Structure formats: C-alpha cells, structure tokens
Amino acid sequence: MNIATILDMAAEAFGDRIAVVSGSTRMTYAELRAAAQRAAGAIRASKASYVALLDVNTPAAPVAIFAAAYAGVPYVPLNYRLTKAEINELVERVAPAYLVSSGDYRALLEPRADIQVVDRADFLNLPESLAEGVPEPGDDPRAVAVQLFTSGTTGKPKAAILRHENLMSYIVGTVEFAAAEEDDAIVVTVPPYHIAGISSALSSTYACRRMVQLDGFDARSWLEACRSENVSNAFLVPTMLSRIVDHLSEQGEGARLPALRSIAYGGGKMPLSAIQRAMSLFPQVDFTNAYGLTETSSTVAVLGPDDHRAAAASEDPLVRKRLSSVGKATGAVEIAIRDEDGKPLAANQPGLVFVRGGQVSGEYLSLGSALDADGWFSTRDRGYLDDEGFLFLEGRADDVIVRGGENISPGEIEDVLLSHPAVADAAVVAVPDEQWGEGVGAAVVLKENAKASVAELQELVKQRLRSSRVPQAIVFRDALPYNELGKVLRRVIRQEFAEAQPTASA
Amino acid sequence: MAVALKAGAKLKSAVCDTQLMVVKAPAGEYDIRCGGLEMLAGTATAPEGAQLDPAQAEGTLIGKRYVDAEEKVELLCTKGGKGSVVLNGVAMSIKQAKQLPSSD
Incomplete structure (x- = not known):
C-alpha cells in the first residue's frame, strides 16, 4: 500500500483532466504523475532520507507529496512562517534531505552539505530521463508517508508521523474515487505544511478534482479566483470565512458565485454568528464542518449540509444547538468520551475526546505511539456526544x-x-x-x-x-x-x- | 491455495491487468480469483501459459469497490482489467457508492 496509488489511479482514469491550477500554470493529472516520477528519480539519486518543502502552495506541493511516495521517503513540509533559526533547526532534523524552496524562503536556509536545495521552478522542470528506471513504489503499509512538525507551544516541535496505511485509510474511508464532476474545482488556501493542505491534495486527487491554488489568503483574491475558475468547492478556516462574509457586507457586494456548491470549514472554532451569516449569504451552498487533527490524518467528524439545514430550521433547541457541533464521526473512525481516569462516559457527559481507526496514527518520531492498548488516541480536546452522536467541543483540555x-x-x-x-x-x-x-x-x-x-x-x-x-x-x-x-x-x-x-x- | 487478506495488501490478476487492494476482510483464509485464476500476492508471478477464462471475463473497473454478499470483504480496484473477481467461488459485486460529504 502506497499513497502513490492515488495519483496512479487518477492519472490512469482521468489523465487529461486538469489537476492543479496556479496562476497561469495548469497541469493535468498525467502531467502531475510524470512530474512526480521525474522528481522521484532525482530524489533517489540524491540519497536523501526526506523530501522537504519550504514554500507557499504551488504545484510543487502535490508533486513533492507524490514524488516522496514514489521514491519511498517521507515528505516533510516546513512552516515558512517560522523564524530563520527555527526553520534551520527543523532542516537539521531532516538531514540528509532533498529540499524544494524558492525566493525569499530559500534565502533563509543556511547552506549544509547534507541538504540538497532545489529551486521550485527547476523541481517542476526536471529532465525526462530521471523518470527512467525508477522502480515501482514500495508496498510497505507501515512506511512513513508524511512527517509534520506540530506547532508545540512549549519545547521543541514534535514530529508527528503519518504512515501510508493511515493516509490511505483516510482517503478510502472518506472519499469515493472520481467523485468529482468534470467541471468541479476546489480552491485551496491552507498552507502546504498544514494537515488540511495534505489531506486536501490527496482527497482532490482521488476524487479527480481540479485544485486551484492561492499562495496566500485575502477575501478579494479568493472571490476573484472562485469566479474566474468557476470554483465549486472550498475549504476555509473559520477566520477566512468570516473575512469573506465581512468583505461582501462591507462592499455591499453580492456573492456572485454561481458555481460554488460547497464550503467546508474546520481548523478551529467557528463562531455561531459567523456560520449563520455565511449560511444566509450563500443560501445555495452546502456547508460542511470538519473536525480533525494532524495525528488523525485530518477529518474524523463531519457536520454535513443536511445537518446544517436541519439545525438552522429546527424549533427544537437541542437540534438547533447542533449548528455549533462538529457533527458525527465519519464512517472511518469511532469517537468516545472518557473521564480523566479513562472511564467511558455516557451521552451528554463532557470529558476527553478519544478517536480510534485506521487513519489515526497518534505517533511521534522518537517518542513512539500515544495510542492506548486498544488503539484509542486522546485528542486532548474536551467535549461530549449528544444522544444522536453529535460531537460538541469545549476547547482544548488545557484551555x-x-x-x-x-x-x-x-x-x-x-x-x-x-x-x-x-x-x-x-x-x-x-x-x-x-x-x-x-x-x-x-x-x-x-x-x-x-x-x-x-x-x-x-x-x-x-x-x-x-x-x-x-x-x-x-x-x-x-x-x-x-x-x-x-x-x-x-x-x-x-x-x-x-x-x-x-x-x-x- | 487459500490466502489471508490483510488490509492494505495488493493482489494482481494472473491473467489480466486487474489490481485490487484489500480495504477490509475478517481474519481467515480466502480463495480469491480473477479471470478464473488465483490472484497473485506480493512478488508472485503468473504460472506459465496462464490464460483468461472466457467465462470469467466480466471485467473490473478502476475505483470500484468489490464486496461479498454481506459486505464483510471489501476490495478496491486500483487498476481495471478483463477478468471477473470471484471470492470463495462466488462472484463479487460492485458496492454502491456512498455520497460522502466533502470535507477537504
């Protein structure tokens, strides 16, 4: 099992479909696979043990994810917003590495003999000959596909590891192959070093959906990209959605997004008032709230479009309240609430949120697994499940x-x-x-x-x-x-x- | 020869392009065939002169999930081919695709 299969399938079934749009660059799924295979050849030749990325969102991000998978080494995207010292410390932790970067970010890197730095433009235009003789991707489900440094508030960042089996389990458990329509497009505004950036690239590839990349976020360029690319789907963190809503009301501007069908949001708490305003501003749009963590390969609970509408329209206060929940466990995981001693709690009893399933890695490099004997992972989030299994979060246990x-x-x-x-x-x-x-x-x-x-x-x-x-x-x-x-x-x-x-x- | 089906394992047809990935299967031994012949696990190669049985040539479709009657065994087709997939003597069927809410 290897996440490279996701791209192989998309390229085989819909090779001519546009995979990624970034500015004036457009790349089909066949081209994405060819670029990833050329890069895999270069990575193997470099003897690197990691493929790192220090860059904003561009086609180099999905190419690097899959190139690492073809080459059989972990992909580790780095947070370009860290300080120079912090970035170089992380680079040291992944050496020897093949590191893709560009411009100002590249300038932050201290030269090292065990780091091969490759400019983004060169990375996307490697010679064809590199793809020759690259062996079939490895098949070990336990091999590490992605390593993400968590933004620990104290001490050194921890290196969370996601194995091929975790990410594959997430994709197969939550997405149907080629589920996207020919014209569908998703606008991606989360940075490549965030778990949502990785899961989004994998989900879109498996769905054979066009990804429209923005290298940063502001409401105006988001709206422009949605209009010019006829974007059908978007994923936003709550503040982004609030800023779009604010921008439209300040400008007295209609949404004018006829192609937009679905907005998914997550990555933080959405204020109730903000989602209510967004729902009235975009009445035709399906809203989905997704809850997940790095250590769970992204989404584990979803409040779907029907849940949103039912909650907004209900007279029953308990049903209305679900608009501020994160929905129910996806079919791919189980969710349970336990007290501080690990004792399972009944419905409506608040405690610690635990998750179990194939996509849950709960594992850190050199610290080992944080799963208990039965495979449950403590999210350190507090919350409760209502009578019908809707999960309400109350914040981090530490908060x-x-x-x-x-x-x-x-x-x-x-x-x-x-x-x-x-x-x-x-x-x-x-x-x-x-x-x-x-x-x-x-x-x-x-x-x-x-x-x-x-x-x-x-x-x-x-x-x-x-x-x-x-x-x-x-x-x-x-x-x-x-x-x-x-x-x-x-x-x-x-x-x-x-x-x-x-x-x-x- | 019966084989265990471990989640994540890859199976290749001995007689066509079909490749399957095990999504789930209860522990146990299975007889899994494609195009009339036992499917190949790991690095196993097709026996000399292996040929597609014309009576077992319904074909497989990339991206479809093949399940047994009780949906306890689920195999994802990662590469389509000409053969039919048969588990313990019974043809597997295509699982109805679920409408999953798009979360990312």
Missing part, C-alpha cells in the same frame, strides 16, 4: 477553566459574548483567583463606534448561562492575538491576565 472544581468551557461563554450586537470578537480564558483557584476572564473587541459596558456583558452571560460563567474580569482590546491559521492564541491572553494583579471574585 478549560476549572473554577472551584467546576469545569467551564470558554466556547459557550464566547458564543454568548459574541451574540451582543456591539461585540466583534471575544476570547475567554482562565484567570488566577484566590478563592476559586481559577476564574473566568474575557478579552473583548468591540465593533467600530459600538459601546458595551463590563456590567452589561456580565449581565448577558448571567442571564444566558449561570452566575459561575460570568467573567469576573473583562478587558477591552483593539484586536485579539491569532496565529496565521486563525487560531486565537489563548496562552497570550492568559499570560496578560496572569501578569496583572489577581482579581477578586465577583
């Missing part, structure tokens, strides 16, 4: 506020704060509290020219939730700190509160 022994999830308080007409953004974190150990703190961004008092926001939370949920400290900020993929950096906000004086209980 949960423990106030006098009561677990409080930041998400539900944030949703209430965001429902206030003056509030543009909100993040809730644990703050030090002498009486309760931890208390609730909130950093709030107000909309331009809008006003809301601390007391008013506290009253709102008290009415909607209960008094233990009321933030005892609320600070107003011009903006919240985010990482480049739109994940709010709670630790930065927590730090700010911690450095301030401990606050008295409300």
